Amino acid sequence: MRVSRRTLLASAAGSAAILKFGAMGSHAQGAPIKVGILHSLSGTMAISETTLKDVMLMLIEEQNKKGGILGRRLEAVVTDPASNWPLFAEKARELITRDRVSATFGCWTSVSRKSVLPVFKELNNILFYPVQYEGEESERNVFYTGAAPNQQAIPAVDYLMSKDGGEVKRWVLAGTDYVYPRTTNRILEAYLRSKGVAASDIMINYTPFGHSDWQTIVASIKTFGAAGKKTAVVSTINGDANVPFYKELGNQGVKATDIPVVAFSVGEEELAGIDTKPLLGHLAAWNYFQSVKNPDNEAFIKAWQAFTRNPKRVTNDPMEAHYIGFNMWVKAVEKAKTVDVDAVIDALPGIKQANLTGGISEMLPNHHITKPVMIGEVREDGQFDVVWQTAGLVPGDAWSKHLEGSKDLIGDWVGRKCGNWNTVTNRCGA
Amino acid sequence: MQRSMAASVGMHQSLMKKASMAGFLAMLVLFAALLSIPARAQSYDAAIDRFLSDSFPDTEAGISALQAAGDARGVAVLDALLDRRLFVVAASRTVLVRDRAGQTNDARTGQTVAEAPAGAVMVRLNNRLRGLAQAALGAMTLLSPDPERRRLAAEAVFRSRDASALPAIDKTLETESVPRVRAALREARAAILLADAQAPMAERIAAAAFIGEIGDQDGIGLLRQTLTNAQGQLREAVEAAIKRAEFTQQLRRAGQTFWFGLSLGSVLLLAAIGLAITFGVMGVINMAHGEMVMIGAYVTFVVQDLIRANAPHLFDWSLPIALPLAFVITGLIGIVIERGIIRFLYGRPLETLLATFGVSLVLQQAVRTAFGPTNREVGAPSYMSGSFDFIGMQITYGRLWILVFTFAVFFLLLAVLKATALGLHMRAVTQNRRMAASMGIRTGFVDAMTFGLGSGIAGLAGVALSQIDNVSPNLGQSYIIDSFMVVVFGGVGNLWGTLVAAFTLGIANKVLEPFVGAVLGKILILVLLILFIQKRPRGLFALKGRAVEQ
Numbered sequence: 001m002r003v004s005r006r007t008l009l010a011s012a013a014g015s016a017a018i019l020k021f022g023a024m025g026s027h028a029q030g031a032p033i034k035v036g037i038l039h040s041l042s043g044t045m046a047i048s049e050t051t052l053k054d055v056m057l058m059l060i061e062e063q064n065k066k067g068g069i070l071g072r073r074l075e076a077v078v079t080d081p082a083s084n085w086p087l088f089a090e091k092a093r094e095l096i097t098r099d100r101v102s103a104t105f106g107c108w109t110s111v112s113r114k115s116v117l118p119v120f121k122e123l124n125n126i127l128f129y130p131v132q133y134e135g136e137e138s139e140r141n142v143f144y145t146g147a148a149p150n151q152q153a154i155p156a157v158d159y160l161m162s163k164d165g166g167e168v169k170r171w172v173l174a175g176t177d178y179v180y181p182r183t184t185n186r187i188l189e190a191y192l193r194s195k196g197v198a199a200s201d202i203m204i205n206y207t208p209f210g211h212s213d214w215q216t217i218v219a220s221i222k223t224f225g226a227a228g229k230k231t232a233v234v235s236t237i238n239g240d241a242n243v244p245f246y247k248e249l250g251n252q253g254v255k256a257t258d259i260p261v262v263a264f265s266v267g268e269e270e271l272a273g274i275d276t277k278p279l280l281g282h283l284a285a286w287n288y289f290q291s292v293k294n295p296d297n298e299a300f301i302k303a304w305q306a307f308t309r310n311p312k313r314v315t316n317d318p319m320e321a322h323y324i325g326f327n328m329w330v331k332a333v334e335k336a337k338t339v340d341v342d343a344v345i346d347a348l349p350g351i352k353q354a355n356l357t358g359g360i361s362e363m364l365p366n367h368h369i370t371k372p373v374m375i376g377e378v379r380e381d382g383q384f385d386v387v388w389q390t391a392g393l394v395p396g397d398a399w400s401k402h403l404e405g406s407k408d409l410i411g412d413w414v415g416r417k418c419g420n421w422n423t424v425t426n427r428c429g430a
Numbered sequence: 431m432q433r434s435m436a437a438s439v440g441m442h443q444s445l446m447k448k449a450s451m452a453g454f455l456a457m458l459v460l461f462a463a464l465l466s467i468p469a470r471a472q473s474y475d476a477a478i479d480r481f482l483s484d485s486f487p488d489t490e491a492g493i494s495a496l497q498a499a500g501d502a503r504g505v506a507v508l509d510a511l512l513d514r515r516l517f518v519v520a521a522s523r524t525v526l527v528r529d530r531a532g533q534t535n536d537a538r539t540g541q542t543v544a545e546a547p548a549g550a551v552m553v554r555l556n557n558r559l560r561g562l563a564q565a566a567l568g569a570m571t572l573l574s575p576d577p578e579r580r581r582l583a584a585e586a587v588f589r590s591r592d593a594s595a596l597p598a599i600d601k602t603l604e605t606e607s608v609p610r611v612r613a614a615l616r617e618a619r620a621a622i623l624l625a626d627a628q629a630p631m632a633e634r635i636a637a638a639a640f641i642g643e644i645g646d647q648d649g650i651g652l653l654r655q656t657l658t659n660a661q662g663q664l665r666e667a668v669e670a671a672i673k674r675a676e677f678t679q680q681l682r683r684a685g686q687t688f689w690f691g692l693s694l695g696s697v698l699l700l701a702a703i704g705l706a707i708t709f710g711v712m713g714v715i716n717m718a719h720g721e722m723v724m725i726g727a728y729v730t731f732v733v734q735d736l737i738r739a740n741a742p743h744l745f746d747w748s749l750p751i752a753l754p755l756a757f758v759i760t761g762l763i764g765i766v767i768e769r770g771i772i773r774f775l776y777g778r779p780l781e782t783l784l785a786t787f788g789v790s791l792v793l794q795q796a797v798r799t800a801f802g803p804t805n806r807e808v809g810a811p812s813y814m815s816g817s818f819d820f821i822g823m824q825i826t827y828g829r830l831w832i833l834v835f836t837f838a839v840f841f842l843l844l845a846v847l848k849a850t851a852l853g854l855h856m857r858a859v860t861q862n863r864r865m866a867a868s869m870g871i872r873t874g875f876v877d878a879m880t881f882g883l884g885s886g887i888a889g890l891a892g893v894a895l896s897q898i899d900n901v902s903p904n905l906g907q908s909y910i911i912d913s914f915m916v917v918v919f920g921g922v923g924n925l926w927g928t929l930v931a932a933f934t935l936g937i938a939n940k941v942l943e944p945f946v947g948a949v950l951g952k953i954l955i956l957v958l959l960i961l962f963i964q965k966r967p968r969g970l971f972a973l974k975g976r977a978v979e980q
Contacts, residue, residue, distance in 0.1 A: 042795055044904055046803035164486060166558050177949050207948040210908045212899045213697070215690040215829075216943045219683075226647035228655030240908075243805060243900045251817050251826040257561045258589075275809055281557050377556065379514070387486075387556040 032075035033068070033339050035060060036095035038106025038116070038127075043083025044209070047239065048318075049108050051269060052130060053078060055319045056105050058307040059326045069333050077101055085115045092116040096123045102339035103128065103329055105322055110134060110179045117142070124341055128329065130321035132264060132286075134183035138366045138398035138411025138419035143348060145325035146318060147287050148368055148396040149187050153234070155373040156262050156285035157188060159388050160232045161195065165375075166260065169229040170201045172221050174237055177206040181236035184264070188234060190402040201229065211241045214248035222252065225259045233261040242266050243274050250278025257281060262375070268314035271382040279378045287371040288320040288357055289384045297356040314382070320356050327353045328363055349414050359393045366411030366419075368396030474501040478525050478537050481511075482518050484553050490562060497566040507537055508567045512560065517550040526550060565590030572598040572615075577608040584614035588648070591625040617644060624656050635667040642671025645678030646822065682822045687940050693829040695936025696836040697898070699929060700891040701909040702916035703839060706928040707884030708764075710917050711847075711860050714772055714881070715779055717786040719913060720906025721793040722764065722885045726756040726892020727901045728797060731806045746811040749893060756889035764885025765878045773877060790906070798903040808896040832894050839890055844925055846883070856880045860923075919959055921969030931970055935959075 037056045039049035060074045068074055077099045081088040088107065095101045096119070103126040107113045110133050120127050120141040132147040160168040173188055175181025185204055192202060203224050205217060225231035237245055242265070249261065262283040268290050271279075290301060300323065305313050328351045329344070335351070336343040348363050355361045361369045370393035376384025398411035399420070408424045418428035477499050480492030493511075496504040506527055510516040515528040516537075525537040534543045555563065568586025571579050572595060580602065587595045599619050606612045620637035623629045629637075638656070641649040653672045660668050701723060708716040733752040737744050744751075767789055775782045810828060817826040847853035858866040859876045867873050892905070899905060912935075920931030935955060942951040966972070 041803075042798065046798060047805065047902060047904075050803045164556055164558055166561075205947065208952060210904070211948060212908060213690075213694050215693065216687070216940055217948065219686060219690070220944060222647060223679075223683075226651040226654075228651045228653070228658075240805070240900045240902060240904065244898060247898065251828065252824050253817065256557050257564065260557050269804065272804060272807070274805075275807065281555075281560060283557075385554055387554070 030072055032073045033070075033333075034075050034077050034099055034101040036092075036099065036101035036104035036106065037076055037078045038081060038088065038091055038095065038104050039108065040083040040112075041078075041080040044239065045083040045108050045112075048269065049083075051316070052105075052108070052318055052322055054308060055304065055322050056326065058304060059323065061307070062303065063326075063330060069330055070337065070339075081112070085109075085111050088112045088115045089119050092119040092127075093123070096120075096125045101125070102333075102341070103344070105130070105325065107131070108318075113142070114179075126329070126341055126344060128322070128325040130318045130325060132317070134180045135187075135396075135398060135400055136183060136403075136406055138368070138413070140345060140367075140413055140417075140419065142367060143325060143328075143363065144368045144396065144398075145321040145328075147371060147373075148398065149184055149400055150397045151287060151371050151373055151394050152264055152285050153184050153188055154191060154402075155390060155394065156264070156283075156375060157191065157234065159285075159375050160234075160260070160262060164388065166230050166232070168232040168260075169197070170225070170227060170231040171197065171203070172224060172231065172233040173202065173204045174217070174221070174233055174235050175204075175206055176209055176211075176236065176238040176241060178209070178238075181206065181238070184236050185234075187400045187402050190400075190404075194402065201227075207237065207241060209239065209241065211237075212244045214245050215252075218245075218248045218252050218254065221259065222254060225254075231259050233259060235261050235263040236265060237263070238265045242270055246274055246279050246282070249282075255281070256283075256377075267316040267318075268383060269316045271378065272314060274382070276378055276380050276382050280380060282378050283387075284376050284378070284384060286317040286374060286376065286384075288315075288317045288355070289374060289376045289386055290315045291376070291383045292357045292374075292386060294356060294358045296354060296358075300356055324353050324355055324361050324369065328369075345413070361393065364395055365414040366396070366398040367413060368398055368411075370395045473499040474503060475538055477504070478507065479523075481507075481516065481525050481553050482520060482523055484518055484551055486554075486556060486559060489553060489555070490559055493559065493563050493566050497569060500570070503537070503540070505567065505570050508563050508570070511553055511555065512563050512567070514552055514555075516553045518553055519547055519550050521549055522547070561589070565592060568592075569595045569598070572602050577611050580606070581608075581611045581614045584611065584618040588614070588618040588621045591621050591652075593622055593626050593628075596622050617641070617649070621652055624652060627659075631664060634664055638664070638667045638671040642674040645675035645682075647679065650675050650679065678822070685821070686823045687944070688937065689823060689825065691937030691940035692933065693833060693936070694940055695933035696829075696833040697895065698912055698916050698936055699840065699932035700832065700836045700894055701888075702913040702928055702932060703836075703843060703925075704884045704886075704888030704891060705913045706917050706920075706925055707843070707887065708881055709914070710923045710925070710928065711856065712877070712880055712884070713779075713860070713922075714776075715783045715786065716772075716884070717783060717910065718767065718790040718793060719884075719888055720908075720910035721790045721797075722760045722888035722906070723892040723895060723909055724797065724903065724906035725760050725763065725793065726889035727808065727896035727899075727905055728801060728806070728892075729756040729759055729889065730893045730896040731801075731808050731901050734808060745809070746813065748809075749811055749814075749897075752893045753890060756893045757886040760889025760892070761882040761886030764888075765882040767885075768878050768881035772881065773874065790910075794903045794906070801903070803903065806901045808901050810897055814897055828897050832897065835894050839887060840925070840929060843883075843887065847925070852876070852879060915956075915959060918963065919969055921971035924969070924971040927969055927971035934970075 037053050039053040040046050041050055041053060057076055060076045063069065064073050077095060079091040079095060081091045092104065095104055105128045107116060107129050108131050113129055116127065117139060121139070125141060127142045128145055129142055130145050132152050133144070135148040159165040171192060173185045175185055189202060207217065221233060260281065260283055262285055264285055266284050267286060301315055304315055305311050328348060331351050331353065332344050332347040333339055336347040349365045351363045352360050357372055359372050361371060363369050372390055372393050374386045374389040377387050379385050399406040399409040401407045408422050409420045410423060411419045412421055413419065416428065421428055473495065477492050477495030480488050480495055493508065496507060507516065510527040517526040517528065519526065526534050526543060527537050528534045535541065536543055564586045568583040568590060569592055571583040572587065574580050574583065587599065596619070599615055603615050603619070606615060620640045623633050623637040624641065638653065641653060650672060653668050653675065657665065657668050704722065705716065705719045708714050708719060730749065730752040733755060734748045737748050771785050771789065772782060775785060814828045814831055817824045847856065855871050855876045858871060859873050863873055916931045916935060917928055919935065920927030939951055939955055942954055946954060
């Protein structure tokens with residue numbers, strides 16, 4: 001029995017299930033342009049990433065119907081990194097060296113992005129990263145089409161501090177224990193302190209991935225909220241843990257009118273598995289909601305539901321980010337008249353693309369894009385009502401203005417050719 | 431909806447909170463006596479007009495105008511507003527109220543509209559306006575004939591501390607006979623007095639003491655708020671009240687931690703019982719155990735899906751229906767795995783581990799392919815949703831039922847092992863296979879049945895766990911490590927040990943969590959467990975005697 005006990009510990013280690021989807025689509029006339037799709041189709045992250053693979057296939061199919069790019073067809077190369085971070089790097093290398101893709105669309109978690117980064121730099125290729133993230137990064141080979149903290153977290157907190165948001169004075173920063181919540185919460189804490197919030201009015205709580213027993217934490221949030229000041233929860237809780245968290249909020253009767261929760265990782269897709277009745281009024285901050293009325297958006301939703309053959313399929317923010325990123329890439333290739341990586345990287349900044357909520361997003365020199373910021377309220381059909389949005393589009397900051405050590409940095413791949421230019425010392429590198 | 435013109439003591443501002451349409455007519459009669467004045471009709475109409483633009487500032491003005499108008503029809507409008515049943519048609523400047531039965535009425539004329547016209551837009555709210563609407567509704571429904579409604583109204587007033595509601599509260603208190611409502615009203619009254627700087631000092635001090643005695647969390651919030659600008663005697667009284675309330679809270683928190691621990695323990699136990707059979711009794715390191723739990727949860731999903739589509743009225747029966755199905759299906763899968771794979775690997779723990787781990791990946795991906803990678807919604811039947819108040823602690827029905835269910839499964843299993851022929855054979859085979867075989871027991875058959883039983887129980891656990899966790903292909907993974915932890919800690923082969931271990935780990939986890947956080951808490955538990963296993967390698971309750979030697 002001793003042996004078996006030891007082997008138990010060993011068994012905690014993960015495994016790699018590798019599924020390779022062959023090249024899809026396309027009966028080429030001339031050599032097709034290959035586009036890599038690097039999203040997990042199995043393992044923990046499959047829940048979020050499979051959808052992004054499908055949306056890329058749809059976008060590529062639509063582009064091919066329009067005649068491809070530069071008279072060449074597009075060909076999607078789908079790989080499955082299986083939610084396994086080192087495997088992301090391996091698969092990225094395969095895509096670039098073996099499949100010779102012209103650009104790759106992929107990654108969800110920051111750790112997967114960090115894992116493929118050296119590969120994209122070494123082999124000089126392009127990655128479009130579609131998910132909101134913690135910022136503090138600007139790389140020549142990566143284009144960030146998701147929100148930086150100043151395009152999601154900071155405006156959300158501003159809203160809660162405003163009159164309509166309930167003039168919140170006390171803050172619970174609750175997150176899953178990994179790099180995105182930790183960095184975002186560091187930025188938020190610095191920002192709140194700069195707005196005069198006392199340290200005793202901020203409670204920070206981290207939970208492991210997939211945490212399912214929220215009784216104690218919800219009870220302590222209730223206690224924290226009973227200090228006679230308006231309290232709100234800023235949630236960077238990721239993935240599966242959200243469902244039991246919201247269930248417990250409902251169970252313990254935490255209502256949005258008393259303690260609203262604003263989430264940065266809960267979208268239409270995540271709500272699909274929850275009974276939303278107890279969640280009415282809780283908030284989410286995103287740059288896109290499916291419920292936004294706009295002809296482009298309606299066409300996109302229709303195309304998506306037709307593509308997936310499911311009239312109830314929902315759309316979400318990272319899908320819109322891929323929509324913007326893919327179209328920007330197409331425009332850049334057409335502008336550069338080649339798929340050569342260096343030419344496309346130089347052509348991308350300044351490219352404008354209509355987003356799905358009525359604005360025109362632009363690729364900035366720091367490889368982030370301009371986006372509107374919206375606060376949505378959960379309604380009973382699992383969609384969101386937009387209750388607030390920024391007046392115009394907010395340009396993404398690669399480096400947070402609220403953190404020591406990053407507030408003087410900017411990314412500029414057009415003039416200065418540098419991802420971390422220090423505006424005080426006027427030198428590249430922190 | 432005609433209003434009486436009979437004059438009576440006018441209440442210039444009145445009343446409010448959530449109302450049912452059933453109570454609405456009765457309320458009208460009551461209001462007819464209390465309210466009047468033709469001018470009100472105009473101010474009501476003017477208030478209704480405010481909603482037409484569906485902009486937050488106008489809606490806010492509309493809510494306060496409705497309260498000021500004091501028209502009984504306002505209650506239905508605010509109810510509809512809060513329930514997302516209020517619509518405006520900008521073109522014809524009409525405001526429509528859809529009642530709970532689905533009938534749509536014009537808010538001004540009360541006439542039924544056949545069909546909500548195209549272009550009808552729902553009036554939106556945000557949390558601040560929702561709070562205002564609830565407060566206004568509370569002030570308007572304090573005198574409602576429906577006691578539940580009066581209680582909700584009192585709670586809304588407690589939150590809003592609207593001093594103008596005080597006369598209505600006093601009036602209701604004179605005649606109020608329902609204890610629950612009375613308590614809520616008194617609390618609301620104390621909150622208003624405490625928050626009102628103009629109120630007499632003696633009354634405010636009494637109010638502070640009263641709220642301190644109740645000692646609930648909202649009360650502490652209110653007291654702390656008052657403390658910021660309280661002086662002299664009042665300050666002392668408030669401080670004393672806070673101290674008292676906090677003491678009550680501490681007791682409650684201790685009780686709550688214990689309950690949370692029990693609840694977590696029951697979940698751990700439920701997930702581990704099946705493993706206590708396959709691993710504990712048979713000695714098979716079954717990495718696919720979690721997937722049996724997951725399949726049980728998916729059975730629940732399929733059953734609910736079928737019920738929703740074919741017989742919605744049976745929804746409350748979905749779990750009782752799913753239980754035997756889940757047991758049979760996962761049990762059969764278990765038997766197939768045992769006959770097909772595991773029986774060739776007895777006595778080779780490493781190979782068993784790898785093989786069952788492979789099986790778990792296959793099952794996961796199979797479910798992912800069949801049902802998709804996203805979470806599936808499993809609803810809670812009515813008896814498992816919501817919570818009740820037990821001496822100040824919130825106990826959720828779902829968790830309580832899981833605790834009860836866990837014990838039921840545990841004792842049933844114990845009975846099967848101790849009191850049935852199959853149980854006897856199982857114990858015989860696991861203790862001495864050759865002797866059992868020579869006594870004429872079909873060991874292969876017993877092996878398959880035992881493994882099937884363990885898997886079936888995992889399936890039962892899946893049905894229960896679908897109520898509190900995500901139903902996704904990853905469900906099982908989150909329980910497998912914890913389950914092994916419980917079985918090893920409790921002592922392999924001992925069901926009672928599993929029981930004690932599950933509750934010990936559950937309560938220890940919940941006691942640690944508030945101090946060190948969820949992440950560190952889990953790490954600490956693991957470290958303590960490793961130390962414990964070093965000291966007592968066979969767990970809490972080690973099997974003694976010849977059985978150990980196998």
